[in-house]
Amino acid sequence: MVSYALQRLGQSIILLVLVSMIGFAVLHLAPGGPLAQFAMSPGMSVAQMQRIAHQMGLDQPLPIQYGVWAGHILVGDWGHSYRDNQPVLTVIASHLGATLELMVASTLIAVFLGTWVGVLGAIRRYSLADYLATIGAMIALSIPTFWFGLVVIYIFAVRLEWLPAGNIATAGTDALLDRAIHLILPSAVLALVTVATWSRYMRASMLEVISQDYVRTARAKGLSRGRVLIHHALRNALLPMITVAGLQLPTLLGGALVTETVFTWPGMGRLFLDSLGYRDYPMVMGLLMFTAVLVLLGNFLADLLYLVADPRIRLR
């Protein structure tokens, strides 16, 4: 178990190096590279540009530049925002909470709803409900998230006037209920894709489990169907879903970006788009790297958790 965990850690570190190389390449792909921002300001002479390039170490060979850059990233020096000169990591940290709130809420919806739909589809396989769930999932995966957001805003905020059309809370209030009400629509929108994916995987996993010998044995020794389903089948069918949850992270982060834009939610996604608008490259690069590292970390933790949760793998 320890050797597997170490092996997985090694893979993750190699991936991290590759991820950082891609990030570095993207940074230098920008027109004018990291100097683009200075090139835009008027009255910049060539000599001044060269001096700044020298100060930023841009006249060094690329491998050395990468080494310096990666070193800074490692010690947490991710540069400063062009806009307000705040450290990149500080700004990201201040926006992380709102995004996590949204992601956690939508994941809860997705796990509850997706598990239920998936299990139902598996035990009532080929029923009308299963059939409708299949089509529903495929359509849900085809709807553009931002448009779904606009549709629910139109229905629930514009037409019915039940729920607010955006923002994390009513300005000036700090009531918990108010925040919860603001959370309903965006988290439901973000959950659309994850519910669909989760229910599909859940159904497949459940189907696999209920055909196992131990499930038949449990039934044969006289346990009730419900008890076998919940205690034997569901618990085992949920195990591989830990990995699925890890694999969903990139989709979830991307979906959060779009959802935050539609609902003017003050999270990382909005920060990213605002930074793009200002050509605030340190922020953009910081967020790009941050999300990639988050995905990497999430997948690594999911694998570890799976290791702890499933004794069959632990003992191997």
Next chain:
Amino acid sequence: MSADSGSGVAGSGDARGVEAGTIGAGSGTGARRYRTLRRFARHRLALIGLVSIVILVLACAFGPLLLPYNDIHIDLRHRFQAPLEGPHLFGSDQLGRDLLARLLMAGRISLTVGFVAMILSTAVGVVIGTVAGFYGGWVSSVLMRFVDAVLCFPTIFLLLTLAAMISPDLVTITLIIALTAWMEVARVVEAQIRALRERDFAVAVEAIGASDSYLMFRELLPNAMAPIVVAATLNVARAILLESYVSYLGYGIQPPTPSWGNMLNNAQEYLTTAPWLALLPGAIITIAVTGFNFVGDGLRDALDPRMDLER
């Protein structure tokens, strides 16, 4: 599509074909009846998908020639005309431009971007996957770890960063969409080629002295076509969706060139007064993407030989 295939579900392990009768699959006859219905309907779905794609493509190709308005005709007397309530069938926008004409012209752009990005990303994925699967060892390690690394970046973040750094036009947007969508194809192809390489026919071809490239592209690749076709079809859906995301967020296809995504760009501010400006383009995107996903799923079932075992 061959007749009577498929009771599997996208991405699930159904193909192993174990009857769920062990634990309550409902009453026997009912389940069987729905199963037939389901099989029938799966075909129906792929068919519905195909028909809606063909209709969309034909409408976008020829529709603008038949309409009384073109997509850039500004008609300030008929601003914000609701659908079916005036001369504009699908309504008009804030400048009085005909929404239907704009939707069709946008469709030309969005569908073209989708198709071309699919071709490019599939080509890249096939080449990388084939080389990695064929040579194995460190070649495969390097290439596939690179694939893993690119997949760590949430696609939309990567796409927006790249889009913001280039001057966005049709060609560059298509290129960067392709650049962020080849990884899944590479994974599928790599697994296929790696398995095929061990088969007797591959060993035999190698034994008679065929070159590596002959073996890879003339012998192995044709045998891996089925999953590639499926992945490519699903990639069109993905590319259309990605284009709509970047364009909606303002970094994709730039107005006045309409695309399905950028038509929604400022629709949100008119959501109260002119909801059709937001609802109709999104519905068209959904129809197109669903169509390609249905077809891809139908192809997966039709092309999967394991399905035959189940009957």
